[in-house]
Amino acid sequence: MNIAQNLKEITSELPDSVTLVAVSKTKPESDILEAYESGHRDFGENKVQELVAKKDKLPGDIRWHMIGHLQRNKVKYIADFVSLIHGVDSLRLLKEINKRAGQAERVVDCLLQMHIAEESTKFGLDSDELQEILEDDPKEQFPHVRIRGLMGMATFTDDQKQVKREFEMLKSLFDQYRPGRVDFDILSMGMSGDYEIAIATGSTMVRIGSSIFGARNT
Template structure:
């Protein structure tokens, strides 16, 4: 598996406005450094401790994205360095991120995760709850976070018509919500699409794709 070749091949297919997140969870630092040396600077992890370990050992010009479900008691381990947290699905989590960001005198960028899939095991806010958060007084008081977009995960299915509908739904909510602007809310990113469906996601309006196995090969779960 040639990580550099895979990466450059994918990048050559992406429109300029689309950010590629190399999903490096479970992968060793050697693999990440191959991608880094090929020019990749944005990496996504789904376990905070693993991400923190890699952050400590790798070059400091990397943007680290937390793409997995976030437990509030783990936020403190990434608050110093995380660039973007994708899976924000509650006001309680936003408050904890704000609290930990304040300790490091920085603002942390966040995406609200909208539940677009039919599967029960997918996390996320309803679109009505997300809108309530965006216009709430509670959000306006959190000075150390910035809501910069939305994230969604489509149903794990071969039915691409269903996936397309879910992506289009998220894009419609993004378009609806992006007129809501404040000091800590300015929606610019829409994170949807993974190795198997990122072309479709981009066609539906995504400007941030999370690609792992197509770059690094199958995940290691030893």
């Protein structure tokens, strides 16, 4: 597995407007270092304990993305360093991030996770909850959070039309709320199996793991 070569090939395919988050969950520090030494800086983890452990052992200029479901009682462990939290799926979690970021004297970038998949197992806000958060100026209510955009995961299916339909739904919401919001500039959708559809639909950030690092370790 040539991680640097995989990264180079994928990056060369991506438009300049799309950020690649290399999903390094379950992978050893040596794999992340190989990607880092090829010039990559954005890495995604889905478990807080693993993220903190890797952060302490790897270069300080890595931009760490929390891409998994985040429990409120775990926010305090990452609030002082995390670069972007992708999965803000409730108002209660947003309030906790604002609280912990304030204690760390930071403003933490976040994405609001929308439930777009037909699978009931996916986390996320519905359109009414999104409106509740964004209808007033979030900066006043959450001064230590910067809402950068939306994130969503499509249904895990071979039906590309369904995946495209779900991504289009998310892009429509993004376009609806983006006008007038200077910082609202990230649409995170697309993983190893569907990132090409996501980019064609308007994604600005993709989360790719197995195509870079190989099959996930269990």
